[in-house]
Amino acid sequence: MALPSYTGPLGRIWHYTFLVICGVVFFILMAPIMVIIPLSFNAEPYFTFSEGMLRLDPDAYSLRWYQDVLGIGEGTGSNRGHEWAFSARNSIIIAIFATLLATTIGTLAAVGLSRPQMPFRRPIMALLISPLIVPIIITAAGMFFFYSKVGLAYSHLGVVLAHAAIGTPFVVITVTATLVGFDETLIRASASLGAQPLRTFFKVILPLITPGIVSGALFAFITSFDEVVLIYFLADADQKTIPIQMWSGLRQQISPSILAVATLLITFSVTLLIAIELLRRRSERLRGMSPQ
Amino acid sequence: MNTQAVAAQGVIMIDGVPLKEQLARAERKKKITAFMLVVPLLAFIIFTFVIPIGNMLTRSVDNPRMTNQMPSLIDDLLLWDGKELPGEDMYAKLFQDIQWNIENGTIGRIATHVNYRMPGARSMIVKSKRKLKKIKGPPYKEQMIEAEPRWGELHTWRILQQVSDPLTSSYFLNAIDKDYDIDGNVVAQPEEKQIYVTLFIRTLWISALVTLLTLILGYPIAYLISTTPPRISNLLIIMVLLPFWTSLLVRTTSWIVLLQTQGVLNDIMVWIGLIADDGRIQMIYNLNGTLVAMTQILLPFMVLPMYSVMKTIPLSQLRASQSLGATPFRTFFRIFWPQSIPGIGAGGLLVFVLSVGYYITPALVGGSSGQMISNQIAFHMRSSLNWGLAAALGTIMLVGVLVLYWLYDRIVGIDNMKLG
Numbered sequence: 001m002a003l004p005s006y007t008g009p010l011g012r013i014w015h016y017t018f019l020v021i022c023g024v025v026f027f028i029l030m031a032p033i034m035v036i037i038p039l040s041f042n043a044e045p046y047f048t049f050s051e052g053m054l055r056l057d058p059d060a061y062s063l064r065w066y067q068d069v070l071g072i073g074e075g076t077g078s079n080r081g082h083e084w085a086f087s088a089r090n091s092i093i094i095a096i097f098a099t100l101l102a103t104t105i106g107t108l109a110a111v112g113l114s115r116p117q118m119p120f121r122r123p124i125m126a127l128l129i130s131p132l133i134v135p136i137i138i139t140a141a142g143m144f145f146f147y148s149k150v151g152l153a154y155s156h157l158g159v160v161l162a163h164a165a166i167g168t169p170f171v172v173i174t175v176t177a178t179l180v181g182f183d184e185t186l187i188r189a190s191a192s193l194g195a196q197p198l199r200t201f202f203k204v205i206l207p208l209i210t211p212g213i214v215s216g217a218l219f220a221f222i223t224s225f226d227e228v229v230l231i232y233f234l235a236d237a238d239q240k241t242i243p244i245q246m247w248s249g250l251r252q253q254i255s256p257s258i259l260a261v262a263t264l265l266i267t268f269s270v271t272l273l274i275a276i277e278l279l280r281r282r283s284e285r286l287r288g289m290s291p292q
Numbered sequence: 293m294n295t296q297a298v299a300a301q302g303v304i305m306i307d308g309v310p311l312k313e314q315l316a317r318a319e320r321k322k323k324i325t326a327f328m329l330v331v332p333l334l335a336f337i338i339f340t341f342v343i344p345i346g347n348m349l350t351r352s353v354d355n356p357r358m359t360n361q362m363p364s365l366i367d368d369l370l371l372w373d374g375k376e377l378p379g380e381d382m383y384a385k386l387f388q389d390i391q392w393n394i395e396n397g398t399i400g401r402i403a404t405h406v407n408y409r410m411p412g413a414r415s416m417i418v419k420s421k422r423k424l425k426k427i428k429g430p431p432y433k434e435q436m437i438e439a440e441p442r443w444g445e446l447h448t449w450r451i452l453q454q455v456s457d458p459l460t461s462s463y464f465l466n467a468i469d470k471d472y473d474i475d476g477n478v479v480a481q482p483e484e485k486q487i488y489v490t491l492f493i494r495t496l497w498i499s500a501l502v503t504l505l506t507l508i509l510g511y512p513i514a515y516l517i518s519t520t521p522p523r524i525s526n527l528l529i530i531m532v533l534l535p536f537w538t539s540l541l542v543r544t545t546s547w548i549v550l551l552q553t554q555g556v557l558n559d560i561m562v563w564i565g566l567i568a569d570d571g572r573i574q575m576i577y578n579l580n581g582t583l584v585a586m587t588q589i590l591l592p593f594m595v596l597p598m599y600s601v602m603k604t605i606p607l608s609q610l611r612a613s614q615s616l617g618a619t620p621f622r623t624f625f626r627i628f629w630p631q632s633i634p635g636i637g638a639g640g641l642l643v644f645v646l647s648v649g650y651y652i653t654p655a656l657v658g659g660s661s662g663q664m665i666s667n668q669i670a671f672h673m674r675s676s677l678n679w680g681l682a683a684a685l686g687t688i689m690l691v692g693v694l695v696l697y698w699l700y701d702r703i704v705g706i707d708n709m710k711l712g
Contacts, residue, residue, distance in 0.1 A: 036546045
């Protein structure tokens with residue numbers, strides 16, 4: 001937003017004020033995340049910057065909370081590291097299976113929903129997206145009663161199904177978005193060259209919508225990976241995940257190990273975010289749109 | 293065949309089937325294929341999501357206890373006209389059911405259940421349990437009344453009938469701070485128990501405030517992103533998306549770290565001498581904590597829809613307006629603002645819907661004044677185990693959310709929901 005040369009002094013003042021306002025908003029967005037990272041290297045068991053940290057004294061920084069979380073290093077004396085590793089394993093297993101399930105059936109549904117012949121498109125779409133809108137506490141309460149009745153509560157399978165259910169809307173949304181403006185003639189071209197519908201799907205449609213599928217899958221993954229409430233209602237100690245351990249840690253006595261976990265999670269989300277951004281650009285290139 | 297005949301019968305294909313019919317058949321097949329692709333997900337969502345929620349909602353009116361615990365009496369009791377004391381026949385069934393419950397050790401449950409409506413009923417039932425043991429045979433009516441005079445009161449039987457109705461509206465009444473009195477009239481709950489209406493209003497109020505705050509904070513940056521060249525705006529979008537991708541718990545933790553009394557913000561203010569060390573401000577574990585954290589967490593949901601609308605507004609219009617002599621303010625309010633309103637609607641509705649159901653953030657940073665309706669539902673689910681009330685509160689909230697969702701679909705269209 002370069003300032004045109006004819007801008008008057010008042011316009012100039014306003015322009016810079018506006019930029020400052022935007023700066024403040026971006027600061028509010030980013031600061032809370034950024035402040036946690038240096039604090040996780042705090043040598044003291046406090047949640048604030050010690051004087052040593054402000055003086056950039058190397059002794060005020062340490063990796064003790066990371067050692068604590070990862071269960072390595074000397075003198076932690078607790079099995080907390082073991083606990084976090086157990087939760088991390090659970091989180092990853094549950095998220096992977098939930099993602100696979102959500103992505104498979106979500107993609108199929110998105111392909112169906114994008115066909116112009118799809119009957120009752122609007123109400124079905126509304127129903128399929130609703131897990132995203134219905135308050136999580138209601139979903140959790142409903143699943144708690146029903147899954148207890150059918151014997152799915154307190155099992156990995158139950159949690160995977162629950163997480164897959166709230167992950168599917170993301171897959172449906174992202175894949176239908178990639179299918180917008182999909183060139184139907186490609187399907188006919190493929191058929192006229194003798195390909196069966198299944199072959200057409202795997203050779204023509206799938207490569208084109210892969211970016212959408214992968215970004216939907218990443219959304220589903222992070223949704224499961226970050227989910228607390230369903231686990232809180234549907235799982236017991238065997239299905240403990242990282243978020244539920246953070247949750248109980250935050251509700252009881254908070255230890256700075258949580259900041260170390262938080263920093264690791266931030267690194268993880270940055271990685272995923274970059275992956276998504278690259279995929280988005282690739283998708284737009286593939287569909288012949290400009291890189292913007 | 294002349295053209296008139298063709299027009300009348302349609303084109304006949306080589307296999308003798310009219311073209312029109314073949315086309316219809318092909319269309320139908322395509323329709324079925326499309327639908328079959330959606331079926332797995334549809335079935336999955338119905339089984340894992342819709343049925344559980346529907347099932348839970350029935351608990352808000354469901355009252356199965358007496359039907360299950362009074363198997364002999366229940367049918368007669370529900371048909372009883374309530375005008376005069378029932379006859380020997382019903383007393384015999386009542387006696388039989390009470391004995392059955394004593395044997396099964398479930399009499400306490402009935403006592404508690406009746407006691408909800410009729411204070412003192414618990415001790416009445418538990419006491420008569422001992423006295424009833426002496427009764428060996430008919431006539432039950434006289435002996436029971438002798439053992440416990442209240443069994444001979446019309447009022448007792450009316451209450452019994454009321455609490456035996458397999459459908460109850462009392463959870464919904466409780467959810468709006470009302471209850472039945474002893475005579476079955478709807479009255480307001482005692483003052484100290486009137487919490488839910490206030491809580492619903494507070495939930496709406498917090499959601500509205502969060503929506504407004506995200507709008508005020510989000511509008512300028514959405515404007516900035518949509519008007520800067522792509523090189524910079526891509527970077528800015530990533531800055532909006534990063535919080536969106538960061539774990540909700542991580543962001544809530546950050547706010548605890550920043551705002552608590554021994555936290556970073558208070559430290560800074562003490563350090564620069566704005567406040568005294570003993571005058572640290574309580575900025576979290578109250579309504580303020582909920583508002584601040586929710587605003588930051590939901591800001592991306594406001595910015596992204598606004599941005600996707602704003603980037604379609606041609607900047608040449610703004611230049612045209614200015615070149616025609618309009619001041620920048622006039623240009624903004626006459627050209628840009630009206631065209632950005634759909635984005636505000638989309639973002640605002642989304643943020644409002646999402647904040648109505650917020651649970652984790654208020655639970656962690658809300659203290660007692662920053663609690664919302666979800667927290668109360670969780671409390672009744674996990675701690676007080678008053679599942680009927682939890683279901684009633686949930687039903688009210690769900691209906692509200694679904695109305696907003698329907699509005700969103702009408703105004704914005706679900707297809708236009710964008711995720712980064």
